Amino acid sequence: MEYTKIRNMEEFASVSGLSRPTVSKYFHDPSSVRATTRARIEAALEEHDYRPNIFAMNQNRKLTKNVGILVPYLADPFFAEIARNIEQRCIDAGYSPTLYSSHGDPNLEREILENLRALKPAGALIAPLGRVSDNGAVASFCEDVPTVLFDSNLPDVGLAFIGSDNPQFSMLMVEYLSRTGEPPCFFEMKDPANPNANKRRQGYLDAMAQLGFEPTIVKVDGQGWSFEEIGRAGGIQTLEAGGFSTNTVLCSNDRLAIGLLTACYEKGLRVGRDADCELRVAGQDDHPFSRYTCPPLTTIAQDYDAMSRRAVKTLFDVVESGERSRPHETVLYEGRLIMRQSA
Amino acid sequence: MEYTKIRNMEEFASVSGLSRPTVSKYFHDPSSVRATTRARIEAALEEHDYRPNIFAMNQNRKLTKNVGILVPYLADPFFAEIARNIEQRCIDAGYSPTLYSSHGDPNLEREILENLRALKPAGALIAPLGRVSDNGAVASFCEDVPTVLFDSNLPDVGLAFIGSDNPQFSMLMVEYLSRTGEPPCFFEMKDPANPNANKRRQGYLDAMAQLGFEPTIVKVDGQGWSFEEIGRAGGIQTLEAGGFSTNTVLCSNDRLAIGLLTACYEKGLRVGRDADCELRVAGQDDHPFSRYTCPPLTTIAQDYDAMSRRAVKTLFDVVESGERSRPHETVLYEGRLIMRQSA
DNA sequence: AATAATTTTTTACGCGCGGAAAGTTTTGAG
DNA sequence: CTCAAAACTTTCCGCGCGTAAAAAATTATT
Incomplete structure (x- = not known):
């Protein structure tokens, strides 16, 4: 295969029988050179x-092809999934994405942004930590x-915010x-x-107001990103303190x-929409795991395919057009009801 | 603050009243310059x-401070967690880690490794996809x-393999x-x-042989990384075909x-170790999610804190000593029994 | 105070590539 | 076959910094 180790573009240009600037043009945009030239380069590429x-x-170079992607917490499969989605779209668009996670820490978030600057990225897609950012x-x-910001908005920051229509x-x-049953109380x-x-x-x-019901909000203690544990501990506490005000709970x-x-399981409370169930939970x-809970969780699906597509498109539209400033844009996607057995 | 925008190290050296090579030395290793010089640089750093x-x-530079981290599937919280752990240790050691995920795709894995080469990393920590790599x-x-390889071994590849003692x-x-009950059959x-x-x-x-029991292995169909779905579908199929040979199932x-x-729930089978339960599942x-299943899952904990520490240490020992070749090392950590309600 | 040891400055080159300008060759339309 | 457009080559310079060598300046030692 490679008789001679190629050390730089100069050498590569020589083995492919071309000049360095032409090869440089090729790597910048393969379609910018003649078809026969392209073929010669690609042949040499196979060899060496x-x-x-x-x-x-x-x-x-004034603008690199680097793109930074930052999510607040990568160990959350939701963010892992959307990050993967965005990452792939960037690659498809010919960019080099780099993925970072703030791991729930505002200091780390700040540090990552600082380091990101040094990479002179053409653009960035970030989901801020939120209130603690x-x-x-x-x-x-x-x-x-x-x-472009996604998932979590900071008013008027960045080119655009792409997210979900949470009130909806x-x-x-x-x-x-x-x-389909009693109106829910809200668990958060x-x-x-x-x-x-x-x-x-x-x-x-x-x-609740619109439908003429009395709202009830159950707030549980806890900080950080261990939401499952917070939900479990808060659930136990609520159940031991007399339970929820209705037989239906909508979780944040x-x-x-x-x-x-898990809390309901520990307390022996049957969850679901069957007649013999004592509580509905949504x-x-x-x-990603909500389909595998027992019972499987009734929930609202975020359209993260659409969101990631839109976020990436918005960013690259601006980057590639070289626009200096455009009005801040906000795009919200509606959720879709996923009916399973829990409610 | 910054009256003059600093464009390069030359300018920065001049505003701090020093020469560029000295400033360069400082950034390479702050302790390599005299304390008074360090102070001048740091003062200038605040200003500009x-x-x-x-x-x-x-x-x-012959060796960068870049480190590549590659995991097979970042949407799996297990890998997200260990990746985070490793990432942090690299940062603490003064390196710049970059995290990649193969997303279960051997082609992507190959491509990432190719791109990683271009980053001239000082070292890499990778968990290969495994058989399909x-x-x-x-x-x-x-x-x-x-x-350094972790989680999944490729014989004699890399400096070392750090993993778990899976047979154990x-x-x-x-x-x-x-x-504590019937001997298990094996679900994989x-x-x-x-x-x-x-x-x-x-x-x-x-x-099983050692304890004098007859082993039974239940193999279920399915490909890819949707393990939950494979387990659920396979579980349904097994249960409908007459169930397991014992009342205890050890999952791979x-x-x-x-x-x-989830399959057991769908089939109305009560899981746990209580008297009224029909199946034990381990x-x-x-x-990370196993503590929140219903019932909470009895399992074996991987010591990923120890694994990540050892993996990072092994890598940096070699990188920083500049050793060319050392014997391939294999380190396996034992698992710890986590008793919960499922078995 | 003289000498040695350490640190800093000066000078210079190189890394691998981007990109501009001017000249040369190839291509394709007529 | 002619000629202009397109593509390519040649030649340069620059990017921001690493790094080496030698000279100069600063500090430490006796």
């Missing part, structure tokens, strides 16, 4: 498998780097639950880090619901 | 907040880049299960991609077990 030095490429740091980053989520579920964390939680609560309140998100299901997000 | 250009730094590609990568896992669980995928699955099966067979891993629990891995 050379790759341009990334660092040398990027240092002297260093808003100044995020906003400052967004001024220097074209950035709760409305949809409240409507379904109260149509006392101090949710994610701003979506507030919108979901408000959606619940609005829906699936992970809390998963914890609540979640929101369509977390 | 300059950062050396990463690409320029790396292009002309392009072994040649992985081995070739390991020859060029100091690499099964032995431990078989011993526990047969001591027909064609497991992960080589650990084979070791766990063998551990099961050995343990927690995710299969989670799916099996897993292996201590998956």
Whole structure:
């Protein structure tokens, strides 16, 4: 195969019988050279498998092909899934995405943004931690780097925010639950880090008001990203303190619901919509595991395929058009009711 | 703050009243310059907040501070967790880790390794896909880049393999299960991609033989990384075909077990170790979600704290000592029995 | 205070590639 | 076959920094 080790583009150009600038053009855009030239380069590529030095490429280029992707917590399968989705779309668009996770830590989030700057990315797609984020740091980053926010919004920061219509989520579920049984009470964390939680609560309140029911909100203690544990501990506590005010509970998100299901199991409470069940539990997000809980969780699915597509498209539209400033855009996707056995 | 925008190290050196090589030395190792010099640089740093250009730094340096981390499937919380652990340790050691996921795809795995090469990493920590990996590609990568393998082994590839003593896992669980009830049958995928699955099966067979019981292996169809779904579908099928040969099932891993629990729920089979339960189900891995299944899953915990610590230490020992070749090392950690309600 | 040891400066080159300008060859339309 | 457009080659310079060698300056030692 490779008789001679190719050390740089100069050498590679010589073995392929071309000049370096032409080869350079090829790597920048294969369609920018004549078909016969392209064929010669690609033939040489098979023989010697050379790759341009990334660092040398990027240092002297105004805009790199780097893209930063930042999620608040990668150990959450929901974010792992959406990150994967976005990552793939970036690759398909010819960019080099790099994935980062804040691991729930605002300091780490700030540090990652700082390091990201050094990579001179063409753009970034970030889901901020939310309420605990260093808003100044995020906003400052967004001024220097074209950035699309997703999942969790910071008002007027970045090019755009792509997310879910959280109030609609709760409305949809409240409507379904109260149509098929008792109206739900709402189960959430006392101090949710994610701003979506507030919108979901408000959606619940609005829906209940609209349907003429009295809302009840159960707030449980807990901090951090161990939502399942918070839901379980809070569930136990609530059940021991006399239980919920109705036989139906709408959780702020699936992970809390998963914890609540565990609590119900521990307390011997049968969950589901069958006649012999004592409680209905619903979640929101369509977390990857929600289909495998016992009983499987009724929930609202986020359309993360559409969201990731839109987020990536918005970013690259701006990056590739070179626009300096465009009006901040907000796009919200509706959720879809996923009926399973838990409610 | 910054009256003058610093464009490069030359300018920064001049505003701090020093020469560029001295400043360069500082960024390479702050302790390599005199304390008074260090103070001047750091004072200037506060004023102008300059950062050396990463690409320029790396292009002309034999070894970068980059470290590649590759896991087979980041949407699996187990890998997300261990990746986070490893990532943090790399940062603490002063390196810049970059996280990648093969997403279960051997082609993507090969491509990532190729891209990783271009980053001239000082080292890499990778968990190969396993049986479906392009072994040649992985081995070739390991020859060029100091690499420690974890989770899933490829014989004699890389500097070392750090993993779990999988046969011991099964032995431990078989011993526990047969001591407290009927000996288990073994539930697994027909064609497991992960080589650990084979070791766990063998551990099961050995343990059963040692204890004088007749082993039974239930193999279920399914491919890919949707283990929960494979476990659920296989579970339904097995239960409809007459059920398991004993009232105790040891699953090859927690995710299969989670799916099996769902199948049992669908079939109305009560799982647990109480008198009124019809089946005991155990897993292996201590998956983050296993504590929240209904019933909570009895399983074997991998010591991923110890594994990640050892993997990172092994890598950096080699990288920093500059050793060319050292004997391949294999380190296996024992599992710990986590008793919950499912078995 | 003189000498040795350490640190810093000066100078210079190289890394691998981007990109511009001007000249040369190839291509394709008529 | 002619000629202009397109593609390619040649030649340069620059990016920001690493790094080496030698000279100069600073500190430490006796």
